[in-house]
Amino acid sequence: MKPTVSTANRDEGSSVAAIRVVIVEDDEKIRNAYVQILEFADGLECVGAFESCEAALKQLDDILPDVILMDIQLPGMSGIEGVKHIKELHPSIEIIMFTIYDDDERIFQSLCAGASGYLLKSAQPEEIIQAFRQIRSGAPMSASIARRVLNLVRQQSPASPEQFQLTDRELDILRCLVDGLSDKRMADKLFISPQTVHSHIKRIYQKLQVHSKSEAVSKALRSKLF
Amino acid sequence: MKPTVSTANRDEGSSVAAIRVVIVEDDEKIRNAYVQILEFADGLECVGAFESCEAALKQLDDILPDVILMDIQLPGMSGIEGVKHIKELHPSIEIIMFTIYDDDERIFQSLCAGASGYLLKSAQPEEIIQAFRQIRSGAPMSASIARRVLNLVRQQSPASPEQFQLTDRELDILRCLVDGLSDKRMADKLFISPQTVHSHIKRIYQKLQVHSKSEAVSKALRSKLF
């Protein structure tokens, strides 16, 4: 199988530089459909369409697009893997994921791999075209995806130091614990005796409901105290 | 000072239920401007406009809007604090932040407090109206905000288990360490002898360059291994 469109460098002298787009999608029908959509959109130019990441990667150096519309489910290398490779070789190329999947895991992995947008295949052509236009300034994503991304952000937050009723001094000690210091080193650092350190630790254990340093560190970090 | 608009319950029998919007914004000019914008938008209805969170909170029980457009910089309670209170009392009310600030900290805090959208004051009226219409299904935010949110998500990821060259078994042990288990409990859990556990731990310490369980746990969690 060959790429459906081999029309790299097809700039027919439009007034301003068009946004150069590459499509990576294994389903020929869908691929062609989106090539068509791009044809009709002002300011957008389809400079390549491939059915696998491997095929696209071979020609990227020559084509140098501004944006890639990337399917996730692909034969061979997955779209997410593809993003990693492309971003490594060409950090300035923006990538929009384009898929039927809207689970947290794929969204998260895609964004971390370097994708800057995430559209569902249920998106209207109008939405897709707008996504390309927004890509430089924003992070285009389907509405439901934005909701999920927002929840991903929220997950990393629930920090509330008051939760465990720790005193200021106990927080000092806990910080040292998290730094992996021994009782003695904490004593030196805080200018108190090792026994005092131990007293504080005992009370911290009671408040956090743990029985060892490693448990305390784990609980503190997992509660996002630090 | 009194709220500029006291027109709660002003439904003049439109065909479908309009989205009921409340505005909280201390600048009278801006407040009135957005009341006007809402007046002209189909399907949106301004059911209240207040110059402080305190004022809004007093009447929320009576008004029960669908969405609140919330400024951040407010006299008295900040918009972010306001979101926390409102979301506690009325979890189903959606809140869109509306501000000149686009720093990570305020964005992060707002979203964690419970806001579902984040618009910059530079947004066009058209964008604002669309935000209200999207609020149920999506998370409307200005393009540049979406970019920052995306970066916030990326921050929480850089996990690379290969970094430390740990073997599968060593990762098992490290997982147990992070759970705060003692050598004995790990041994029971993994069906090996406590001495073997200790052997693995010793090698883990070498690879992570640490000298205690608490240090190992700290390094593992801070490296986002788990």
Added chain:
DNA sequence: CTATCAATCCCCTAAAGAGGGCAATTTTAT
């Protein structure tokens, strides 16, 4: 004024952990 709490310090013991070396077995890679 006095009770409470945070913070400091000390005693004790038993248990757990850190670090050293060594070796058998199995799995994996060359």
Added chain:
DNA sequence: ATAAAATTGCCCTCTTTAGGGGATTGATAG
């Protein structure tokens, strides 16, 4: 086939930690 690496297990000693007492000072709040 053989070398390398992973996994398992044991020996040893010394230090650290966990958890149980109790005591003193100073600040804070009724």
